[in-house]
Amino acid sequence: xxxxxxxxxxxxxxxxxxxxxxxxxxxxxxxxxxxxxxxxxxxxxxxxxxxxxxxxxxxxxxxxxxxxxxxxxxxxxxxxxxxxxxxxxxxxxxxxxxxxxxxxxxxxxxxxxxxxxxxxxxxxxxxxxxxxxxxxxxxxxxxxxxxxxxxxxxxxxxxxxxxxxxxxxxxxxxxxxxxxxxxxxxxxxxxxxxxxxxxxxxxxxxxxxxxxxxxxxxxxxxxxxxxxxxxxxxxxxxxxxxxxxxxxxxxxxxxxxxxxxxxxxxxxxxxxxxxxxxxxxxxxxxxxxxxxxxxxxxxxxxxxxxxxxxxxxxxxxxxxxxxxxxxxxxxxxxxxxxxx
Amino acid sequence: xxxxxxxxxxxxxxxxxxxxxxxxxxxxxxxxxxxxxxxxxxxxxxxxxxxxxxxxxxxxxxxxxxxxxxxxxxxxxxxxxxxxxxxxxxxxxxxxxxxxxxxxxxxxxxxxxxxxxxxxxxxxxxxxxxxxxxxxxxxxxxxxxxxxxxxxxxxxxxxxxxxxxxxxxxxxxxxxxxxxxxxxxxxxxxxxxxxxxxxxxxxxxxxxxxxxxxxxxxxxxxxxxxxxxxxxxxxxxxxxxxxxxxxxxxxxxxxxxxxxxxxxxxxxxxxxxxxxxx
Ligand SMILES: Nc1ncnc2c1ncn2[C@@H]1O[C@H](COP(=O)(O)OP(=O)(O)O)[C@@H](O)[C@H]1O
Ligand SMILES: [Mg+2]
Numbered sequence: 251x252x253x254x255x256x257x258x259x260x261x262x263x264x265x266x267x268x269x270x271x272x273x274x275x276x277x278x279x280x281x282x283x284x285x286x287x288x289x290x291x292x293x294x295x296x297x298x299x300x301x302x303x304x305x306x307x308x309x310x311x312x313x314x315x316x317x318x319x320x321x322x323x324x325x326x327x328x329x330x331x332x333x334x335x336x337x338x339x340x341x342x343x344x345x346x347x348x349x350x351x352x353x354x355x356x357x358x359x360x361x362x363x364x365x366x367x368x369x370x371x372x373x374x375x376x377x378x379x380x381x382x383x384x385x386x387x388x389x390x391x392x393x394x395x396x397x398x399x400x401x402x403x404x405x406x407x408x409x410x411x412x413x414x415x416x417x418x419x420x421x422x423x424x425x426x427x428x429x430x431x432x433x434x435x436x437x438x439x440x441x442x443x444x445x446x447x448x449x450x451x452x453x454x455x456x457x458x459x460x461x462x463x464x465x466x467x468x469x470x471x472x473x474x475x476x477x478x479x480x481x482x483x484x485x486x487x488x489x490x491x492x493x494x495x496x497x498x499x500x501x502x503x504x505x506x507x508x509x510x511x512x513x514x515x516x517x518x519x520x521x522x523x524x525x526x527x528x529x530x531x532x533x534x535x536x537x538x539x540x541x542x543x544x545x546x547x548x549x550x551x552x553x554x555x556x557x558x559x560x561x562x563x564x565x566x567x568x569x570x571x572x573x574x575x576x577x578x579x580x581x582x583x584x585x586x587x588x589x590x
Numbered sequence: 591x592x593x594x595x596x597x598x599x600x601x602x603x604x605x606x607x608x609x610x611x612x613x614x615x616x617x618x619x620x621x622x623x624x625x626x627x628x629x630x631x632x633x634x635x636x637x638x639x640x641x642x643x644x645x646x647x648x649x650x651x652x653x654x655x656x657x658x659x660x661x662x663x664x665x666x667x668x669x670x671x672x673x674x675x676x677x678x679x680x681x682x683x684x685x686x687x688x689x690x691x692x693x694x695x696x697x698x699x700x701x702x703x704x705x706x707x708x709x710x711x712x713x714x715x716x717x718x719x720x721x722x723x724x725x726x727x728x729x730x731x732x733x734x735x736x737x738x739x740x741x742x743x744x745x746x747x748x749x750x751x752x753x754x755x756x757x758x759x760x761x762x763x764x765x766x767x768x769x770x771x772x773x774x775x776x777x778x779x780x781x782x783x784x785x786x787x788x789x790x791x792x793x794x795x796x797x798x799x800x801x802x803x804x805x806x807x808x809x810x811x812x813x814x815x816x817x818x819x820x821x822x823x824x825x826x827x828x829x830x831x832x833x834x835x836x837x838x839x840x841x842x843x844x845x846x847x848x849x850x851x852x853x854x855x856x857x858x859x860x861x862x863x864x865x866x867x868x
Contacts, residue, residue: 362701
């Protein structure tokens with residue numbers, strides 16, 4: 251995938267980034283000495299729950315925010331002192347699609363192209379090209395306010411690409427999209443990566459990081475707490491999980507012993523939902539074993555199944571506490587996020 | 591290891607920041623495009639202006655006698671123009687907060703464009719918008735009996751001065767818009783600040799009718815200055831309160847005020863825009 255021949259410096263180097271937000275209600279330490287390295291031509295996913303510091307990291311690397319301490323270079327340029335030169339070489343698609351609703355898709359792209367210092371005719375041609383590439387040609391002459399969430403997202407991404415950036419930042423590119431649009435967005439992103447764009451994306455979904463990234467860096471409370479390939483991370487979590495919902499709360503303790511024995515690992519318990527979760531290295535066979543053992547112990551169950559590990563599982567095994575996940579389907583309105 | 595605090599914003603090198611002029615024109619174009627795309631906004635702004643002129647002309651038209659005589663309606667119209675243009679600050683502030691809330695300011699800030707162009711584009715497009723509103727107000731004024739008596743050159747000078755005043759107020763709005771968290775707060779703050787500014791002036795009543803201690807305040811008020819300047823340039827009744835500097839040199843005072851507003855609020859706004867981190 252990446253051109254191994256190139257022995258250049260990493261595309262992104264961040265050392266000890268810290269950021270404290272001060273507000274009336276107090277101080278928030280959003281970044282607490284974050285280190286990061288991304289090789290040119292690769293994809294890195296910053297994986298973390300809401301509030302982990304993903305957006306803050308992206309905003310610092312994309313020159314929108316100054317770190318309180320630490321330093322970062324992107325494509326060899328310092329994000330603070332060389333900000334303006336850097337802006338010509340990067341593209342950013344923020345967490346909330348930031349396109350001008352009153353302009354058409356085509357006008358948006360032309361405008362961003364002009365402000366990227368591209369000559370008007372070239373910007374126009376590039377806009378056509380991108381509309382085509384992102385399946386927006388038909389909607390290109392409609393104001394963006396008539397677009398669906400997925401279309402807006404694609405237009406936003408297209409806007410970030412207008413200047414052929416060598417490096418692209420995507421902050422939660424699929425949050426708030428329905429499953430179909432999400433898969434569509436993945437395809438688009440994979441296409442970009444094939445063309446050799448270096449990519450840093452953030453996500454709350456392990457599955458998404460797995461689908462798109464070479465390397466995953468897990469962020470928690472403003473720090474990177476783990477880094478590796480998707481497979482490496484999954485092996486720390488132990489691959490698939492078996493999940494059991496016990497019928498009678500009184501049997502939860504007994505069930506815990508049975509499942510833990512079966513899986514050779516302490517199962518996690520959620521008393522509220524009567525749910526047990528344990529790594530299931532043996533996949534389906536292990537599931538059958540668990541069901542049989544529970545049956546033999548006379549424990550009634552409401553539900554049982556195998557599922558792929560989630561961010562929660564990664565967190566649980568890395569930090570011992572669950573990620574404070576927002577509702578996965580919580581809508582992220584285009585306008586609301588900034589003022590929160 | 592350098593930390594951000596040691597680096598001044600000037601290091602960001604405006605030279606590599608694209609062409610300030612062409613960037614500002616693109617932003618102006620973008621802001622003006624909004625007007626035909628949301629026709630309701632323009633329609634209601636026009637209706638509001640017409641209504642305002644009619645209400646003032648017919649409700650107060652005969653009620654307030656002017657010291658030294660003259661038509662109250664002719665006296666009133668420059669006051670209404672000045673009040674409306676003072677609200678340029680609110681228009682601009684709301685536009686800024688709106689772009690902020692939609693994440694657009696982040697996008698613009700991530701582009702290799704001139705740092706000031708976004709704000710220049712905003713203030714210039716708001717002047718164009720305000721020119722449109724001014725024309726509507728003038729036509730309504732003509733319909734209720736307002737006239738210009740001093741010839742085309744002085745008429746145009748008055749229009750130019752009025753737009754300069756609106757432009758300066760827009761820079762106040764830029765700064766304000768970058769300061770407040772939401773459109774609603776922006777609206778509240780702007781209105782709370784501007785209403786007293788327009789009423790503690792000679793816009794609607796001659797200064798002589800105000801309580802004595804308020805007269806100097808109202809006399810030096812920038813809204814009084816631009817109002818008196820228009821009256822003077824257009825030959826509309828302009829009763830003087832005092833023989834003070836403001837009363838005798840409203841045009842010069844308007845130029846001073848606008849220069850001061852721009853000199854203070856443009857750099858403040860640009861600085862805030864660069865550093866804004868919401
Ligand atoms: N402008 C801000 N003012 C105050 N706190 C903020 C601001 N932006 C983010 N935070 C806080 O900083 C932390 C990290 O936020 P963020 O980088 O947006 O995380 P993520 O993108 O991973 O959800 C959170 O606790 C968040 O509430
Ligand atoms: Mg975020």
